[in-house]
Amino acid sequence: GAEDGVGYTEVGYATINRAGDIAVRAAVGAPNGEDTRTAAFGPASGNGSGLTMLAREGDPVSGVEDGLVFGRFDRELPYGEIALDSFGQMTFHSRLRDASAIDDPTARPNAIFHSGLDTGLMPIMRAGDPVPGLEGVVFETISVDPVLNDSGQLQYVARFSGPGVSEANDQAVFWQPLDGDARIVIRENDPVPDGGGLRFGGEPDDAYFTYDIRFNVAGDTALSTKLRDQDPSGIDIDGGSIILGPTAGPGSELGVLFRSGTPVPGVPGAAFGELYLQNLYANGEILVVNQMQALPGASVDEATDEAIFRLIAGDPSSIEVLVREGDEAPGIEGDVVLGGELHAYGDQAFDQVSSNAAGDLVFRSALSSPNFHDVTYANDSALFRTTNGIGSPSELVFREGDPAPGQSDGAVFGSVWSLRLPYDNGYLAIPAMNSSGDFIFFSELRAPEGEPPIDFSTTVGLFASIAGEVIPILREGDSME
Numbered sequence: 001g002a003e004d005g006v007g008y009t010e011v012g013y014a015t016i017n018r019a020g021d022i023a024v025r026a027a028v029g030a031p032n033g034e035d036t037r038t039a040a041f042g043p044a045s046g047n048g049s050g051l052t053m054l055a056r057e058g059d060p061v062s063g064v065e066d067g068l069v070f071g072r073f074d075r076e077l078p079y080g081e082i083a084l085d086s087f088g089q090m091t092f093h094s095r096l097r098d099a100s101a102i103d104d105p106t107a108r109p110n111a112i113f114h115s116g117l118d119t120g121l122m123p124i125m126r127a128g129d130p131v132p133g134l135e136g137v138v139f140e141t142i143s144v145d146p147v148l149n150d151s152g153q154l155q156y157v158a159r160f161s162g163p164g165v166s167e168a169n170d171q172a173v174f175w176q177p178l179d180g181d182a183r184i185v186i187r188e189n190d191p192v193p194d195g196g197g198l199r200f201g202g203e204p205d206d207a208y209f210t211y212d213i214r215f216n217v218a219g220d221t222a223l224s225t226k227l228r229d230q231d232p233s234g235i236d237i238d239g240g241s242i243i244l245g246p247t248a249g250p251g252s253e254l255g256v257l258f259r260s261g262t263p264v265p266g267v268p269g270a271a272f273g274e275l276y277l278q279n280l281y282a283n284g285e286i287l288v289v290n291q292m293q294a295l296p297g298a299s300v301d302e303a304t305d306e307a308i309f310r311l312i313a314g315d316p317s318s319i320e321v322l323v324r325e326g327d328e329a330p331g332i333e334g335d336v337v338l339g340g341e342l343h344a345y346g347d348q349a350f351d352q353v354s355s356n357a358a359g360d361l362v363f364r365s366a367l368s369s370p371n372f373h374d375v376t377y378a379n380d381s382a383l384f385r386t387t388n389g390i391g392s393p394s395e396l397v398f399r400e401g402d403p404a405p406g407q408s409d410g411a412v413f414g415s416v417w418s419l420r421l422p423y424d425n426g427y428l429a430i431p432a433m434n435s436s437g438d439f440i441f442f443s444e445l446r447a448p449e450g451e452p453p454i455d456f457s458t459t460v461g462l463f464a465s466i467a468g469e470v471i472p473i474l475r476e477g478d479s480m481e
Helices: none
Strands: 007-016 022-029 037-043 051-056 090-094 111-116 120-126 138-148 153-161 171-177 183-187 210-215 221-230 236-246 254-259 275-280 286-291 306-311 319-324 350-355 361-368 381-386 395-399 412-417 421-423 427-429 439-446 460-466 469-475
Touching: 022 051, 022 090, 037 090, 051 090, 090 138, 111 138, 111 153, 120 153, 120 171, 138 210, 153 210, 171 221, 183 221, 210 275, 221 254, 221 275, 236 275, 236 286, 254 286, 254 306, 275 350, 286 350, 306 350, 319 361, 381 412
Parallel strands: 421 427
Antiparallel strands: 007 022, 022 037, 037 051, 090 111, 111 120, 138 153, 153 171, 171 183, 210 221, 221 236, 236 254, 275 286, 286 306, 306 319, 350 361, 361 381, 381 395, 412 439, 439 460, 460 469
8 A cells, every 4th residue: 555665664563353354553664764654554445355554654634624644653663552343444543643743752642543344444533522421521632542343333541621621530431333422431530339439540640540441242341440539638549449341241231340349259258459350251241360358367368369250241249269379280290289479470370361252261370389399480380271161170281391392492381471362352362262262372482491591582482272282383483484
């Protein structure tokens, strides 16, 4: 879609959908580096139509009559997310600017665009548009990347200004159909339902009041957000965190599912700690990882306080512990349990947690031994999975230090990283996992203990777990045709 002589100078964030379509942000310019600008690429007209340049920094904006041009699409090119649905439609945010000010590095994203099958590229929301339901109030900036589902619906977090708006209440989560107006899902400083005086938003000077937004094909919302309380003198303070979601399955009303400080079902003497949302599924189920707090007299300590929870079909009474720190580590001989500390994650015991709608689960866990049995810095983490739905026993995929398959130099697995790919109605899950329970992951590779180090330029590998077998896909340093 570019003129002759223009090539890619940097490639940033990319995504892929279930049909194999690609969307990517990139910088483009002449071979000598002149006129380098950021651009957004995606399918031209739906599935299989091939990659084309949809918008480029400095180009006029279609559907806008005031002469504005596209500014930079993101401050840091690798991190700007593009939403791509199963039909090859994509949504992204941009900065609209006067042509004389497109190089402003401090500008925030102030518009959302959608590339539709019938409409082409069109603006969905932009700064200056009125905020529905708030008279005289207009949109200013986008705070969180838009999320798109396969039913033609968007969610995003935006800031706004106008009468009655201050730093304490100038953000909201919005839901919007592609062919209609936005509506507010929750707004900063609004009261929490049955929250005993708590309000959404955390401390007023927090940059963001939501942690995560999840959105499924049924149009259900789930999100985690900070809470705002007041001290005895009336000063706003941090009030913990909360997870909202469908309270009775798909299409049901948004309500409180988890709240920090409330008792944990099935774990006597424990309360939920700070909450982070992992996933929302098409059937309204929720996946959460939490580090619990011990109440007075509880049998919860640092070795047993973290767990992976699943809430069944949006029913707040059905919270279930799937995996808990201190459980026996399956597939590992000796006195070894799940939990401890993952290096570089503080006291976090679990990460890379993902599941699918069938209830299959993948997670990485730190490993420890109450009696210091054969657990060292070189083998104190492992990757596990379950394959028979919710509540089925976990099994070992591999342990740090195990031989990595297909490596001629005898390299062993080190730490695990995630790979982000579409999952469950277009949302990006970590790690990538499909409906059959197969998944892919990056892993550090290193030499076995006592052997000379492997070449530093070959220390990352990409692997798949297919029907329980770990298969190498590629390794840093492999040749490309």
